[in-house]
Amino acid sequence: MAIVVREYDAKTDRSAAEAVDRMCEVGTSGKASLCMDLLGDPLSRVRHSPAYLMLVAETTGPVKEIVGVVRGSVKVIACGRNNPRQGGGGTMKSRTPVYTKVGYVLGLRVLPSHRRIGVGLELVKRMEDWFREKAAEYAYMATEKGNAASLRLFTGRCGYTKFRTPSILVHPVFAHRFALPRCAAVLRLPPAYAEAIYRRRFSATEFFPRDIDAVLANPLSVATLLAVPAGCAAAERWPGVEAFLAAPPESWAMASVWDSGGVFQLEVRGASRLRRAAAAATRAADRAAPWLRIPSVPDLFRPFRAWFLYGIGGEGPEAAAMAAAVWRVAHNGAMGAAAVVAVEVAETEPLRQGIPRWRQLSVAEDVWCVKRLAEEYSDGAVGDWTKSAPGSSIFVDPREL
Template sequence: MKQVQSFNTYEVVVREYEAEQDRTGAEAVDRLCDVSPSGGVSLFMDLLGDPLCRVRNSPAFLMLVAETCGPAEREIVGVLRGCVKTITCGKTAPRNSTGAAGGGAGPIFTKAGYILGLRVLPSHRRMGIGLKLVKRMEDWFRSNDAEYSYMATDKNNIASLRLFTHHLTYTKFRTPRILVHPVFAHPLPLPNSTTLLRLPPSFAESLYRHLFSTTEFFPNDIDAILNNPLSLGTFLAHPTHPVSYTSLDHFLAHPPASWAVLSVWNSSSLFQLELRGVARLKKGMAWTSRAVDRMVPWLRIPSVPNLFRPFGGYFLYGIGGEGPQAEKMVRFLCRNAHNMAREGGCRVVATEVAECEPLVKGIPYWKRLSFEEDVWCVKRLADEYGDEVVVGDWTRSVPGSSIFVDPREV
């Protein structure tokens, strides 16, 4: 099905992406649109020749294109991607086996559509093309029984926020932080006082369902994520002691006093990034730090990698833990991920956490490379309720201390 919008000399058709005929045009739109412009510096994203790569690993996905149809040659002027999945949106009240209060809380699942990769050529903006693309995507979400639609954008992307909050009735929902750490030319030391375990996917799945099942945005198909070839492993750290864990039940029955867990996702296989618009002085300072590091590597100077040419990165997800040394264990795991990224030829390691994430102090990052406020907006796709209070309406819920960021949506 197509949706057509008329302009002065041409029409714009919104339709599903067709790889054979649309690939070149869709790539051109992505290439001409920078991501998160801020203060003259922009982040260019190269999808490595696969316009579907950011949604292809999701259980249900769709890509739309907006195409001009007029006297001149047809041209793709806008693209949009979306996916639908089942996620946690809250938890039930704690109850025991008799139905009285006092037992453990269980997760509340919902189907949600996620909007990402909205791009419109600069020459065709302010014409309602983005609005048409999003409305068509919302129709697809509804046809797949999605109850909510949500999206994420940088707080400085005023045009995107205005489109979703003013014209599409989305509301600002959560403001997580994107934390980015550069990958240095030398490995970071890992202390012998901490034990590092690589968990089998089945163990990791059970642990995550135990730890995060009631955390917002936790994907019900976590097993598919952990078994995806892009997931490079799940790692658990705890202070070294003689106990060797053989199963999740064994771990939960005799847990160490402190421990932490995280998984590593290979985003560099999907896309590459590049910083543009950076002042020559800052580029020179970064180059100098690398030059000095090469001359005196034994000093382990924290040099700035070359982020002004295409680079890849690893994404850390499923960060959690317990105990008084949990932050220290998270820091150990982040160091291990840094060394993995170094061996994989990446230049950054990144993660995204809730604004009040309790373990954030254990995550090393550089403030100048990070985004302190990533705005997530949400919309309820069910019937309109006006001012009536809706029981169970996720859009009106109080944020928790943590969120689970799906690496497939990064």
């Protein structure tokens, strides 16, 4: 059977591409599967990126059928840093980032009836050709540890190597608010202040996007939250971003909130009646006795929205407690707007202990694989990035969920 790979045409391919997406789950949890609804826009997962492309695989002959799709984006990110230097007489160090251009492969779907005949391989190869046209030096992708078929394709046939293994921490949004810890005050930062702190503090973190200003200005970026110790000068009166950077509190943490529901909705399918009934029982009990603050599981068996925390980071001995305060404010803001709050962090992220998660909903190991696209590119300040050791943190761009 002959297959042609071509660029997606929204006028003619939309319904067929949506059908491919609907028939292919995006994750599994036991016998249940997690499905994604792109809200009638197959390009929604990439259109917020600086450059993007969607390809379709189509059968030839009298009756043509779209049997596979893939999406890709290209952007400039940090892949490391030069030696830190002391900044401006303050206590916060400045790190000079080393940038590279990368392509990201996401949303690869092939109909079950057309798998194992090279459709996925051809889609990835064509996407990599576009990455090279855009002068991308690296390509990367992400998949669950248990997705053996995806790992075989990328690491076995496409030349990618396992690179980083962050965790996806997911927590349901309850019907009651979390009280804020007395040790912290949480401030809401305007985008300009958030950008300044991100660039000065996080810009050398792996995968930090150079166009962070565009991410923060996106309508889907709900807020940036900064937690500082209660009673400190910044909590009583905001000193301005430059003064904060020059003399930050001993401990602090921040993160931004992205409304993924503006791009896609998720739904758990195939769960047993027992699990559905148990989840419904927690909601009923919580409604009947809200003063008991019973942990209730939202209805995840119908399309639901997710809020995502990105850019999480901070410093100081109480930074994890500050991160917990940020998370609680985000959770409270998500009430009525989303069913879960999620964050993806490096396995060695110091602040992950402050992030609540439910094991049943979370992904312990999300595998990121990377490939160098052309050997003739300059090695740059970090050499071959694919061979570099992981740092303690990672910046997850919410546009690539």
